[in-house]
Amino acid sequence: QVQLVESGGGLVQAGGSxxxxxxxxxxxxxxxxxxxxxxxxxxxxxxxxxxxxxGRAIAYADSVKGRFTISRDTAKKMVYLQMSTLKPEDxxxxxxxxxxxxxxxxxxxxxxxxxxxxxxxxxS
Numbered sequence: 001q002v003q004l005v006e007s008g009g010g011l012v013q014a015g016g017s018x019x020x021x022x023x024x025x026x027x028x029x030x031x032x033x034x035x036x037x038x039x040x041x042x043x044x045x046x047x048x049x050x051x052x053x054x055g056r057a058i059a060y061a062d063s064v065k066g067r068f069t070i071s072r073d074t075a076k077k078m079v080y081l082q083m084s085t086l087k088p089e090d091x092x093x094x095x096x097x098x099x100x101x102x103x104x105x106x107x108x109x110x111x112x113x114x115x116x117x118x119x120x121x122x123x124s
Contacts, residue, residue: 002026002113005062006014009118012086022096033057033099034079038092039106039117048094050104059104064090071075071094080122086122093117 008020018037023080035050049070058070069082079096097111105111 002098004115006096006115009120013124014088014124016086019083020078020094024077029077030074033104035097036081037095040092047106052104054090057104059106068089088122091122093119107110
């Protein structure tokens with residue numbers, strides 16, 4: 001079993017940067033693909049970025065390509081999302097998730113474990 005706790009959210013002006021962190025517990029963390037999803041008020045949850053358990057496969061949503069970077073530190077059981085050039089439309093609750101599927105899955109149903117989320121608000 002894996003438990004996930006996100007941190008690093010906050011209020012930032014458009015054009016600014018934030019780094020989100022996801023701390024994982026559980027002995028099998030190293031075998032899980034990890035991802036970030038987000039959910040804005042009144043909208044469905046959407047995929048943001050994913051990294052395979054090896055770190056070799058990475059996927060991004062088109063809306064964040066070139067602005068966001070996902071990374072993982074398996075030894076520390078951490079996953080990060082570096083967000084740059086933030087836009088007001090990036091405002092959402094950001095959730096960390098873990099999947100036993102191969103590669104870097106982009107669909108929520110492939111993820112078994114979810115964190116509670118951290119709020120990111122980008123002001124214009």
